[in-house]
Amino acid sequence: MDVPAKGGFSFDMCCRNGMMEKKGFKAPGFLKTGTTIVGLVFADGVVLGADTRATEGPIVADKNCEKIHYMAPYIYCYGAGTAADTEAVTAGRESRVVTALALLKSHLFRYQGHVSAALVLGGVDCTGPHLHTVYPHGSTDTLPFATMGSGSLAAMSVFESKYKEGLTREEGIQLVSEAICAGISDDLGSGSNVDVCVMTKGKTEYLRNHLLPNPRTYVSSKGYSFVLGQTEVLATKITPLKQAEVTIGDAMEE
Amino acid sequence: MSRRGDWVYENNGGTCVAIAGADYCVIAADTRLSVGYSILTRDHSKICELADKCVLASSGFQGDIKALHKNLAARELLYQHQHNKRMSCPAMAQLLSNTLYYKRFFPYYAFNVLGGLDSEGKGCVFTYDAVGSYERTGYSAQGTGSTLIMPVLDNQLKSPSPLLLPARDAVTPLSETEAIDLVKDVFASATERDIYTGDKLEIVVVNKAGTRREYIDLRKD
Numbered sequence: 001m002d003v004p005a006k007g008g009f010s011f012d013m014c015c016r017n018g019m020m021e022k023k024g025f026k027a028p029g030f031l032k033t034g035t036t037i038v039g040l041v042f043a044d045g046v047v048l049g050a051d052t053r054a055t056e057g058p059i060v061a062d063k064n065c066e067k068i069h070y071m072a073p074y075i076y077c078y079g080a081g082t083a084a085d086t087e088a089v090t091a092g093r094e095s096r097v098v099t100a101l102a103l104l105k106s107h108l109f110r111y112q113g114h115v116s117a118a119l120v121l122g123g124v125d126c127t128g129p130h131l132h133t134v135y136p137h138g139s140t141d142t143l144p145f146a147t148m149g150s151g152s153l154a155a156m157s158v159f160e161s162k163y164k165e166g167l168t169r170e171e172g173i174q175l176v177s178e179a180i181c182a183g184i185s186d187d188l189g190s191g192s193n194v195d196v197c198v199m200t201k202g203k204t205e206y207l208r209n210h211l212l213p214n215p216r217t218y219v220s221s222k223g224y225s226f227v228l229g230q231t232e233v234l235a236t237k238i239t240p241l242k243q244a245e246v247t248i249g250d251a252m253e254e
Numbered sequence: 255m256s257r258r259g260d261w262v263y264e265n266n267g268g269t270c271v272a273i274a275g276a277d278y279c280v281i282a283a284d285t286r287l288s289v290g291y292s293i294l295t296r297d298h299s300k301i302c303e304l305a306d307k308c309v310l311a312s313s314g315f316q317g318d319i320k321a322l323h324k325n326l327a328a329r330e331l332l333y334q335h336q337h338n339k340r341m342s343c344p345a346m347a348q349l350l351s352n353t354l355y356y357k358r359f360f361p362y363y364a365f366n367v368l369g370g371l372d373s374e375g376k377g378c379v380f381t382y383d384a385v386g387s388y389e390r391t392g393y394s395a396q397g398t399g400s401t402l403i404m405p406v407l408d409n410q411l412k413s414p415s416p417l418l419l420p421a422r423d424a425v426t427p428l429s430e431t432e433a434i435d436l437v438k439d440v441f442a443s444a445t446e447r448d449i450y451t452g453d454k455l456e457i458v459v460v461n462k463a464g465t466r467r468e469y470i471d472l473r474k475d
């Protein structure tokens with residue numbers, strides 16, 4: 001008896017895709033985010049931070065993308081890994097941080113690592129501030145400070161040197177910014193600007209583009225003109241399309 | 255491909271550009287060296303002055319590039335001793351092509367752009383592939399940012415095809431300052447979108463007065 005599909009992935013095309021790859025037909029790639037994402041717990045809550053570069057291999061696809069995902073009024077989640085996966089995983093969830101955590105980890109475990117989302121989840125709920133990391137296979141860690149993504153080593157070196165318990169809000173934002181800046185300068189997969197999110201009891205502040213440490217260094221004063229004819233037109237072919245007839249009368253009748 | 259135990263190359267990234275003018279040549283390259291997602295150094299020159307009117311810029315595997323530059327510099331010195339004059343740019347262009355093809359079955363992982371003045375004092379640029387196929391053009395870009403830069407140069411400098419008869423001048427009518435401005439802008443743009451290009455831009459200008467160097471900062475992220 002055929003069991004109806006309850007969702008999840010269909011692996012029907014795997015054989016056919018494998019055969020096509022063998023024949024030299026490469027599958028289209030997907031947008032990965034390179035990335036540095038960090039989080040830390042301070043005296044009154046949680047601060048999350050991220051860079052804003054999205055890469056497609058060696059090319060920057062988006063210079064100022066948003067890696068933060070809203071999960072609940074005081075719970076936010078930063079994602080590294082495939083952009084589409086992190087978007088899909090974090091939609092439609094709510095309430096306590098540990099609840100969000102359980103929902104995320106069970107979702108990711110069910111997909112056995114095929115959903116390539118590595119997340120830093122932070123928030124403040126009735127039980128206080130929480131910070132967790134979630135890995136693509138579904139494992140989680142609960143930590144006072146955390147970093148994820150290709151720039152995580154650069155960021156973690158900053159945290160390990162300078163983190164201490166009971167930081168103030170300003171110190172927390174400063175430390176998170178420094179950690180993301182370390183990722184931005186030393187990791188090629190991360191870059192552009194610093195986004196920060198501060199969560200305290202009853203209040204979330206999303207500091208989009210909190211720092212912009214990488215302005216463009218040179219702009220030509222001469223400018224560029226693109227006049228008609230600058231690109232050589234070798235041939236022109238105009239194919240007139242037949243006019244379609246539309247009768248509006250029938251649609252309006254009851 | 256790089257998972258096999260015998261893969262002996264690595265790409266240290268970077269971009270090189272050269273533009274030929276009526277009586278000058280601009281050769282430029284960024285100074286970033288990287289491997290994987292890490293930066294090895296922000297301040298490494300990819301440019302080698304082989305003769306007084308002949309400058310080579312190469313991007314690719316730095317180990318092979320160092321060896322290639324050393325090889326060519328040594329051959330140029332020998333030429334000087336034998337002919338009592340420095341090598342001209344077109345002569346060096348042929349030498350580079352032969353040197354690269356010599357290692358046809360274990361190539362130098364180097365993407366080269368040779369620029370300078372020819373024997374008449376006109377700017378010349380020679381562009382190469384990894385095994386020595388070369389062509390004299392009015393401008394060229396090689397390296398990780400080349401696909402971002404070439405279309406802009408094609409649009410702005412529009413070199414006539416070398417296959418046209420009668421042979422037309424490949425050099426750009428732009429002035430030296432305009433060409434340098436274009437090079438700076440084009441590198442700043444490539445730095446925005448190519449993760450392997452950035453840090454600093456080194457510009458070498460060759461004209462009849464001699465050779466001079468200029469540096470500008472690029473994005474460091």
